[in-house]
Amino acid sequence: METVDPDARIADLVGLLHVLNHLFDDRTDLFELEKEMEVDIDDLMPIVYTAANLGFVGTDQGDIWITDKGKTFLVSGPKIRKSILKASLITMEPFVTALRLVKFDLDDIMEELEKNGIQKYNNPSGLHNLEITLIEWGVYSGLIKKDDDGFQALA
Numbered sequence: 001m002e003t004v005d006p007d008a009r010i011a012d013l014v015g016l017l018h019v020l021n022h023l024f025d026d027r028t029d030l031f032e033l034e035k036e037m038e039v040d041i042d043d044l045m046p047i048v049y050t051a052a053n054l055g056f057v058g059t060d061q062g063d064i065w066i067t068d069k070g071k072t073f074l075v076s077g078p079k080i081r082k083s084i085l086k087a088s089l090i091t092m093e094p095f096v097t098a099l100r101l102v103k104f105d106l107d108d109i110m111e112e113l114e115k116n117g118i119q120k121y122n123n124p125s126g127l128h129n130l131e132i133t134l135i136e137w138g139v140y141s142g143l144i145k146k147d148d149d150g151f152q153a154l155a
Helices: 010-022 030-037 041-054 068-075 078-089 095-101 106-115 126-141
Strands: 027-029 057-060 063-066 144-147 150-153
Touching: 010 030, 010 041, 010 057, 010 063, 010 068, 010 126, 027 030, 030 041, 030 063, 041 057, 041 078, 063 068, 068 078, 078 126, 095 106, 095 126, 095 150, 106 126, 106 150, 126 144
Parallel strands: none
Antiparallel strands: 027 063, 057 063, 144 150
């Protein structure tokens, strides 16, 4: 199961798509992208993997390119971006599990993710990273909401 990388942020996604679309005419080598963005490859890869899993970029043999879906996301306003993101996240963890649980707290979803073999959040900062991922990607897209009682899937 594909997973949103805990080190990937929506701002990184927008930046990646912008650079690919405007500076590289949609396609480049990952090494050139790394140089242009002035980041270490280890810091770049979480958003590359997440963007690829969402269908916003394609990768092959060290090349990366923006897809039509990525271009649509990039040129859209906030409402359309959220809709595209929401539709893309429903097939990725931790959101598949969140949708199945409907109402949950961090311990509930962590336990379910571990039962299902999802190890991305199984580390000392795992609960914090999971919470950030759920809020940044899930709440932003409208896929889930958070309140004092925990989280609730909305789709």
